[in-house]
Amino acid sequence: MAVRRLRSLVGGLLSALLFAGCAIAPQGMPAERPTEDLNAGYSLLYDAVSGLQHGDRAFYVKFESDPAQRVVSRVADYAAALTADLERVEREFPAVDIRQQPLPLLERRKRQALRNSNLKRLAPVVGETGPAFERTLLLSTSGALNQLRFHAQVMAQLETDPALQSILRDAEQQFAALYVDVVELLNAQYFRHDTFEAEPSQ
Amino acid sequence: MNMRPIQRRHRPLAMGLLVGLLLCIMQPAMAGSETHRRQLNEGYSLLYADVAGLRRTDLLLLVKLETDSVQQTVRRIADEMADMHDRLETWAAADTALRLDLQPLPRVEREKQAAAAADRLQSFAPWVGRTGPGFERTLLLTLSGALNQLRHLTRVLAEVEAEFGLSNASQRGAAMTAASGRLDALYDAVLTLLEHDYYVHGTGQSHGR
Numbered sequence: 329m330a331v332r333r334l335r336s337l338v339g340g341l342l343s344a345l346l347f348a349g350c351a352i353a354p355q356g357m358p359a360e361r362p363t364e365d366l367n368a369g370y371s372l373l374y375d376a377v378s379g380l381q382h383g384d385r386a387f388y389v390k391f392e393s394d395p396a397q398r399v400v401s402r403v404a405d406y407a408a409a410l411t412a413d414l415e416r417v418e419r420e421f422p423a424v425d426i427r428q429q430p431l432p433l434l435e436r437r438k439r440q441a442l443r444n445s446n447l448k449r450l451a452p453v454v455g456e457t458g459p460a461f462e463r464t465l466l467l468s469t470s471g472a473l474n475q476l477r478f479h480a481q482v483m484a485q486l487e488t489d490p491a492l493q494s495i496l497r498d499a500e501q502q503f504a505a506l507y508v509d510v511v512e513l514l515n516a517q518y519f520r521h522d523t524f525e526a527e528p529s530q
Numbered sequence: 531m532n533m534r535p536i537q538r539r540h541r542p543l544a545m546g547l548l549v550g551l552l553l554c555i556m557q558p559a560m561a562g563s564e565t566h567r568r569q570l571n572e573g574y575s576l577l578y579a580d581v582a583g584l585r586r587t588d589l590l591l592l593v594k595l596e597t598d599s600v601q602q603t604v605r606r607i608a609d610e611m612a613d614m615h616d617r618l619e620t621w622a623a624a625d626t627a628l629r630l631d632l633q634p635l636p637r638v639e640r641e642k643q644a645a646a647a648a649d650r651l652q653s654f655a656p657w658v659g660r661t662g663p664g665f666e667r668t669l670l671l672t673l674s675g676a677l678n679q680l681r682h683l684t685r686v687l688a689e690v691e692a693e694f695g696l697s698n699a700s701q702r703g704a705a706m707t708a709a710s711g712r713l714d715a716l717y718d719a720v721l722t723l724l725e726h727d728y729y730v731h732g733t734g735q736s737h738g739r
Contacts, residue, residue, distance in 0.1 A: 362637070365636065365637040365638060366638070368636035368637070368638055368639075369636065369637075369638030369639075372636070372638065372639060430636040430639075431635070431636070431639075432569065432572040432573070432576075432634040432635070433569045433572070433573075433690075434569060434570070434572055434573030434576065434683070434686055434687065434690060435572075435573075435576060435634070435635065437686045437689075437690070438679065438682045438683045438686050441682040441685065441686060442678065442679065442682050445678075445682070458731070459730070459731035460731050463729060463731065467671070471675060474646060475642065475646060478642045478645040478646045478649070479638065479639075479642045481642075481645060482638050482641040482642045482645060483638055486637075486638070517730070518729060518730055518731070519667065519728060519729060519730065520663070520727070520728055520729060520730055521662075521663040521664060521667065521728065523660070523662075523663065523664030523667075
């Protein structure tokens, strides 16, 4: 009885902790296509994947491990393919706009500062090298993939056009699979304790 | 040229024209000031939401943590978040123009963050989620990500306060600069702990800047 009460209390506290300040996830597909929300989402998705598509070449000289280079290349290849897909979508679907700047000024400046800081850590010559560099790059990549899989998931729930929804569902699956690959590699070669499990999500 | 003084009956008209002219001149500046205030309020609202979410991280200590060094670091982070949370609420109570309740992020971004948080919550859940080193490492990685975001957000807020120069700018800007320094130190502490106890290879570098 006491254990059940404690469990309930802790569950409630954790929910409050992690959901504070967050919106509640949508329960179902809206009747009308929320074009403005979706275009903001497509623009953020395009910005993120077009930034990832050159990750392998930008850091080519710094890799010492083949598995790390391979998985980062696969992420870059998929990001390049999705970037091209989104550009095609913009041409073929007049309602879709991938060039918006939907974030507020402070958030844009914060993200730019974060990017600059990450690039400084990973930069050739002065930045990290060897396994530490690879670990930092893989951790950054896993964070980006984790965000992108949920981004695609949320957009697929909002999108009402079947063709576009299919692209988003596929993107969600691709990001999720790449995320698992990166986390598996981190556990196998860069973390002291290999706690990788395919399920639940890492 | 013979300039005659404005007749008494024309003075209200002249005053009205003068006031109108002044308003026309000042309107762009006032609109700019309103835009600046809104942008700052969006930034403070984002900071407040993040800090409110993290200030009770130490509740996890009740159920899961096993390592003293992790417990100490998590308590330091929770204390800092609680201090920032209280300070922001004090400022908002003293200055009605300061808003902490805006939701400036687009819908997809908000719902994405909620979905990612729900997924992480599941991995932290008592009894069914992660345990031991896997849980501690995931928690430290999550906190390092959050601290990295916050230290940059506070730094940008300090910069923007100075650029916009609104009322209370110097007090709040100085507080944001000090906060970013403390967040740098906490971020460094988390990364050092990760390198020492959870990673195979260390870097031996400071990470905060």
